[in-house]
Amino acid sequence: MDDDIRLRSTLQTLTSPVDEAAAWASLEARFLRDERSRRARRVVVAVASVAAAIAVTVMLAALPGDEPGTAPVAPPSDPQPTEPVVGERWVRIDSNVSLVPFSGDPVVVNTYDGLLVWGRTAQAHIGRNGRTRPLPPAPIVARDDAGGAWTGSELIVWGGQSELDGAAYDLAADQWREIAPTPLGRGAPIATVWTGAEVLVWGGLPGGGDEGAAYNPVTDSWRSIAVAPFGLSRGNGVLVDPNTFIVLGAAQGSDPTRNTSAQAMQYDALNDTWTVLPEPDLHPNATWMVWTGQEVIAWDYLLKARSYRPGEAGWSILPELPLEGRECYPGGGWDASVGVLVTYCDQVALFDVTSRQWTQEQMPFAVDLNGAERELFGPVEATEDSGVFVLTSEGPLLFR
Amino acid sequence: MVVGGSIEELFRAEYARLVRALAVSAGGAEAAADAVQDAFVQANRHWARIGQYDDPAAWLRRVAVNRISNQRRARRRRTEALPRISIVSPTVATDAHSDLDLRALVAALPAQQRTAVCLYYLADLSVDEVSDAMGVAVGTVKSHLYDARRSLSSGLQEDHHG
Numbered sequence: 001m002d003d004d005i006r007l008r009s010t011l012q013t014l015t016s017p018v019d020e021a022a023a024w025a026s027l028e029a030r031f032l033r034d035e036r037s038r039r040a041r042r043v044v045v046a047v048a049s050v051a052a053a054i055a056v057t058v059m060l061a062a063l064p065g066d067e068p069g070t071a072p073v074a075p076p077s078d079p080q081p082t083e084p085v086v087g088e089r090w091v092r093i094d095s096n097v098s099l100v101p102f103s104g105d106p107v108v109v110n111t112y113d114g115l116l117v118w119g120r121t122a123q124a125h126i127g128r129n130g131r132t133r134p135l136p137p138a139p140i141v142a143r144d145d146a147g148g149a150w151t152g153s154e155l156i157v158w159g160g161q162s163e164l165d166g167a168a169y170d171l172a173a174d175q176w177r178e179i180a181p182t183p184l185g186r187g188a189p190i191a192t193v194w195t196g197a198e199v200l201v202w203g204g205l206p207g208g209g210d211e212g213a214a215y216n217p218v219t220d221s222w223r224s225i226a227v228a229p230f231g232l233s234r235g236n237g238v239l240v241d242p243n244t245f246i247v248l249g250a251a252q253g254s255d256p257t258r259n260t261s262a263q264a265m266q267y268d269a270l271n272d273t274w275t276v277l278p279e280p281d282l283h284p285n286a287t288w289m290v291w292t293g294q295e296v297i298a299w300d301y302l303l304k305a306r307s308y309r310p311g312e313a314g315w316s317i318l319p320e321l322p323l324e325g326r327e328c329y330p331g332g333g334w335d336a337s338v339g340v341l342v343t344y345c346d347q348v349a350l351f352d353v354t355s356r357q358w359t360q361e362q363m364p365f366a367v368d369l370n371g372a373e374r375e376l377f378g379p380v381e382a383t384e385d386s387g388v389f390v391l392t393s394e395g396p397l398l399f400r
Numbered sequence: 401m402v403v404g405g406s407i408e409e410l411f412r413a414e415y416a417r418l419v420r421a422l423a424v425s426a427g428g429a430e431a432a433a434d435a436v437q438d439a440f441v442q443a444n445r446h447w448a449r450i451g452q453y454d455d456p457a458a459w460l461r462r463v464a465v466n467r468i469s470n471q472r473r474a475r476r477r478r479t480e481a482l483p484r485i486s487i488v489s490p491t492v493a494t495d496a497h498s499d500l501d502l503r504a505l506v507a508a509l510p511a512q513q514r515t516a517v518c519l520y521y522l523a524d525l526s527v528d529e530v531s532d533a534m535g536v537a538v539g540t541v542k543s544h545l546y547d548a549r550r551s552l553s554s555g556l557q558e559d560h561h562g
Binding site: 003004007008010011012013014015016018020023024026027030031034089091293336337338354387400 | 408411412415416419420421423424429433437438440441442444445446459462463466469502503506517518521522535549552553
């Protein structure tokens with residue numbers, strides 16, 4: 001104990017005094033700048049929305065009555081770490097859920113106390129503490145490539161490569177219910193998001209769809225939304241605010257040798273209208289994006305990266321990802337405490353939104369026992385404060 | 401902007417000790433202040449929710465420690481050949497020679513051990529709190545502290561005897 005006290009007092013000699021008053025003044029100024037900056041962006045978005053609304057006045061009369069409500073609010077996350085740690089920032093979430101072999105993607109949603117996985121080979125709730133609970137059988141056939149969203153109490157799954165039915169799983173009650181038939185003609189949506197009031201489902205196979213619909217879990221009913229200017233495939237969608245939804249992907253039927261950029265569109269739920277956004281100059285073959293609360297960060301499989309703030313005239317060029325070029329679909333997730341995590345083949349990169357720099361992150365499993373690399377794969381789901389979940393062929397991991 | 405002034409209370413309680421501890425861990429007061437201020441900006445942005453947490457300080461510490469880790473990795477990529485000691489600016493030591501020796505010993509610790517030592521000894525966090533801040537298990541923190549104590553103690557003894 002004496003040694004402990006001596007060490008503490010010795011180490012104290014290394015510290016410097018901190019000028020709290022100056023630091024607080026500096027911090028208050030930063031709070032103010034941050035608030036002004038966010039307010040300015042909100043004004044830009046609002047002005048853009050008003051302009052769009054004026055332009056489509058004729059369409060307003062045909063608007064459906066339902067409006068998305070408030071944004072989903074995540075409950076405070078459990079700060080308890082899971083273990084064991086593998087590498088500097090990876091934590092293995094011990095579970096007995098078999099994700100191998102897999103084909104296509106299972107639905108994975110973040111329930112903030114863990115993950116709900118529903119697909120052909122796995123249907124389970126994996127708690128952050130590692131406790132895994134199998135789900136009861138769903139009233140629909142288990143499949144991959146369905147769309148899925150977490151409403152705060154239910155997992156809504158819908159569609160698939162050839163299926164057009166859906167179901168809802170109540171996590172607290174541990175029971176499923178079938179949901180009403182959809183007006184859509186394509187499954188495997190490229191984007192499924194919860195707006196706070198509805199599950200918005202858009203795009204789909206075969207061929208990349210241009211149609212979408214919104215499901216209201218309270219009334220168990222669907223409503224169609226406006227048809228987009230064109231369909232997209234091989235991409236994803238993010239909810240920017242409860243009324244604004246951005247999709248990014250390859251234009252339907254596009255020839256990558258002629259159409260050299262991925263395309264992006266924005267859906268305005270208040271006015272039920274779509275706007276084609278500027279081209280991000282990302283390769284249409286494979287892109288992914290996340291919404292950080294301030295901007296869209298998008299990247300492609302050629303390691304180019306872009307950012308976009310709603311209302312701005314174009315995409316900003318970001319530094320290239322510090323990874324080796326491979327042939328994979330990139331994935332990724334966002335968490336305020338870690339940044340933007342990109343998964344790409346067997347590599348991982350992290351983008352710091354403050355310094356605007358990428359760093360390559362150490363893989364938790366560089367080489368397996370047979371000398372073969374193990375591949376990370378999406379989808380990745382993120383919470384705001386607790387790290388980014390990554391599903392791997394070795395099971396779920398948390399990057400924090 | 402600030403909900404109920406509570407973030408200022410959090411600042412008064414946590415800022416100085418966290419900057420002091422992370423300055424030693426990160427090898428510079430400026431880097432530590434940047435990381436902790438970034439964490440406060442994030443906390444302020446989401447204060448309506450974070451302020452409701454049982455322990456907002458735990459969230460803040462974890463974000464700051466993560467930012468230090470990000471900075472460390474970015475710096476390692478840029479200046480791998482630069483010895484850590486060269487980025488440490490001497491402070492208020494009364495004995496410059498032994499102070500730098502101690503800094504060198506601390507700087508030579510593996511990053512995780514260094515962070516654990518600084519949070520435990522300089523920020524006066526409990527082992528549980530260090531575990532939360534670093535996102536590792538309590539047993540891992542204890543192991544880091546044990547190993548770091550051995551390295552520092554033996555290094556200091558060698559210095560005194562030598």
